[in-house]
Amino acid sequence: MFMPNVPVGQPVPGFSEKDLIKRSASSVPEPARRLTEVAKLIDISKCIGCKACQSACIEWNDTHPEMESFQGTYMNPHDLTPNMFTLMRFNEWTNPETDKLEWLIRKDGCMHCSDPGCLKACPAPGAIVQYSNGIVDFVHDNCIGCGYCVKGCPFNIPRISQTDHKAYKCTLCSDRVAVGQGPACAKACPTHAISFGTKDEMKAEAADRVKDLNSRGYKNAGLYDPPGVGGTHVMYVLQHADKPHIYNDLPDDPKISSLVQAWKGAGKFAGLALIGFAAVASAAHAVFAGQNKVTKHDEEEGEALTGKDA
């Protein structure tokens, strides 16, 4: 029976502040309930690289990526940007075992790690949060644009906007999930390469797919749910799970950088001292460098954001 590409209904609709299990540079009380963990499964063996997901992401999040140019690849824009939260990365890989070309197309974006390096690295209280369903979200009101999340992320995902100096990434469509919808990309995917449901369901679906791929000669097909970050809430079915790096440098064994671990390990006092230092430094910046001026470039970017240049 054909599965609809977004399950009707949603495991645990409606979640909020009270479902937080982690909050950057601060603590949250143990939540009264635990939501079922959700996950997005990206099946690379079914992906045709059509970019409907990118298009849906732009539309739903109302972002305005720049009109770029051709860059010698089908990948556009040239990278993830503060306005492009997901990106198809294309790799023309010759399989050394079969000498056959394989066009590996991977939808890149936030993996929603169980142990999120970005959140761990973030010095701004409440700028990055994690819900008990596994979604890692950025709270822009609290973001100070320091870029530590970028350093903390083992997948190189967050991007800092040069317009509003905030960090941006995929939210797993937390606003849609909260009202019982799947992510916009999953909804738009024409080939069911992106599915969304509970993490257990997605693992079961992946197991099915791996069996099918094994039967087609992909003996190392498997699920990418890397333990180094505690598992992820965006997972891949890979034809060659023994070498994730062939998929445009998907980390073979992602881990949170030791620097971030150290910064967390240094403990509350050192951390707080640093935050204190940041506060002093920013005050000093105001005194010595003067207040921030709005440049012409900022204005243009602001207009682009509000769509006035269309």
Add this chain to the structure above:
Amino acid sequence: MTQPWTDIKNTDLAIVMGGNAAEAHPCGFKWLVEAKAHRGAKLIVVDPRYTRTAAVSDYYAPIRQGTDIAFLLGVIRYCIANDKIQWEYAKNYTNISYLVKDGFSYKDGLFTGYDEMKRDYDRSSWDYQLGADGFVQSDMTLQHPRTVWQLLKDHVEQYTPELVERICGTPKDKYLHICEMIAATSAPDKAMTSMYALGWTQHSKGAQNIRTMAMLQLLLGNIGIAGGGMNALRGHSNIQGLTDLGLMSNLIPGYLSIPTEKEKAIGDYLATRQFKPLRADQTSYWRNYDKFFVSFQKSMWGDHATKDNDWGYDYLPKLDVPAYDILRMMEMMNEGKVNGYFCQGFNPILSIPNRAKTTAALSKLKYLVTMDPLDTETSNFWRNFGIYNDVKSADIKTQVFQLPTTCFAEEEGSLANSGRWLQWHWAGGSAPGDCKHDTWIMAQIFLRVKKLYQAEGGAYPDPIVNLTWNYADAEEPTPEELAKEVNGYALADQFDAKDPTKLVAGKGKLLVNFSQLKNDGSTSSGCWIYSGQWNENGNNMARRDNADPGNMGTFLNWTFAWPVNRRVLYNAASCDMQGKPWDPSRKLIEWNGSKWVGNDVPDIAPDAQPGKVQPFILNQEGTARLFTRALLRDGPFPVHYEPFESPVKNVINPAIRGNPVARIFQADVASFGDASEFPYAATSYRLTEHFHYWTKHNRVNSVLQPEFFVEISHELAAEKSIQNNGWVRVWSKRGEVKAKAYVTKRIQPLICDGKAVHVVGIPLHWGFMGAAVKGWGPNSLTPVVGDANSDTPEFKAFLVNIEPTTPPAVS
């Protein structure tokens, strides 16, 4: 498509050749993904490029563009040599056993009857031997030397794997592997589906590309069965509707044809179209041609179409040439023979070959009217856009009227998809500014023209002033009114054919379907095949029940499929001679002893006995044609011919350039290039990020694929010192473009007849209007050559040269 999209989930093997379904039809492609995921289906891709479809395939092999016939005749040879034929099917449901006239033969690339001056055949010998009873002569033992089987065996014998490799550049081992995969579907319980698109149609022998695969599918018993079929993935939203409704110069709706000037009277016209059965007891559905035709005339002219005036036969135009297709129209504009042009929903500046010729042709017009939701290149052909449209505006006197129309999302109506489903849709928003529905614009023009004829008379005002125009608001017919008119009405009480006391449609009521059409003027229908779309049950196209009780993907209560809601054409061929399904696990219909029942609407009379009435009822013999008689202009069997511009000589018939009866105009011959000057084999195609020349007007699509590029192999790049992402100039005998190069492993040089052939891939989505970066389309380079049967331009195979260059100056 013979199937609906949803049937593709039933397949065991899909071959995508002459198309790129994942790229160009991603939504329909989901059904193949489903077949792979839950049926274990396999996917073969044969294409000059490793495409997005190839990225999810099980087996890929390269082929040089324009050589598909050689490839497929070779597969037929393989199936014959290895006895991989579905014999019961082939013997009973095809013309394999029929005897062909003694005069017919094939030699040196030509069939009997060729006239070099006319570039045409006398096709009178391309036919069956008929007995005194008027029925076909056959030999079921297939031993007679004039059987289609014996002629076919001889015809394909030369297409050995070695020859296929020499012509196509497909490595022999890969080719044989594909032969083996395909041949396995000759088992009665295995199905292969063929999914193709413009990669087969846009050739000088496009119709024969498709025919060759249809012949293979018939030998394998794959037509009419679930998961099988010939599936034309239509290249444009509602292009299926366009052909269904006869929007061609030589058609009237429902695949009826415009009379020729030789057919002076209605009797002459009908005599050659109402085919009598060629076998005893056979249904020949076109015997009803007069019912469809008279009902069409009644829908056009109502009470003015009477028995006495031959149902208004004289009101129809009569063709003096086979067709006034777009290539001919451009030629005539260029010659000054046409000086006005209404261009509705069409952008010929980017979609007609040899853009320089098109620009010259439009520049000679007195007026050009464009009707389009977008500000197209055609509307702006007279404006100078630097190198992107380097015209001298002051020299162009054409007056251009731009009439902005609504787009599909701003109007109600139906769209016919590739699977023949007529899907009603509703307006999602209102149109900006002064945009008007096309129907409003056409009504305004018609009413004014009619008034002029009424006031001033003219040579023959009758067809215009007598045209039926019964709409509540004459100024703007509604989609509902038009849909009902197309469905058809009872103009007098209609009774059941078997029970004359039973009223089936009272006067003025909508007809149930085309089975009620009459040749006595008592019914009307604007397009017989669409009859049933909106009857007294309501708008059947708006139905949205996705129940599928048999789980065969037929979804009989979802919208309306023509004809009569049938989902799989020729579905009686899914059963054996006893009426039992070849594969009981994939039952479309079956014979229950007294009638046909099942999961689809039977494509045969409900009480037609299996074994007696054969399933291909639109052919007068009831069987499918491996030998196509005189129906195609270029031969009853396909033959390998090179494209008009080919990087290699035709190795089997070196004296013949291109398809010997393909459409060419003498004035264009000088603009054909050859391999000494233009050594590289170019092809054009679409990318999934864009839809034709529309979505470059949309910012989101444009961001995802912003700029024109061409694709070449690493080998060609090294030979020409071209860098990835570096600028190149690509030129043909007809023009040049500048683009960035995409140097890719997905294109490999092909070894054809011992020589390396380099492919240059040219996507087609850019122009000088819209949100994306300015660029060109491949039609700046392509030749004016039309398919011998459909006049479709040869966009998929032409010659170019390429060299590194500097970026164009920013304008």
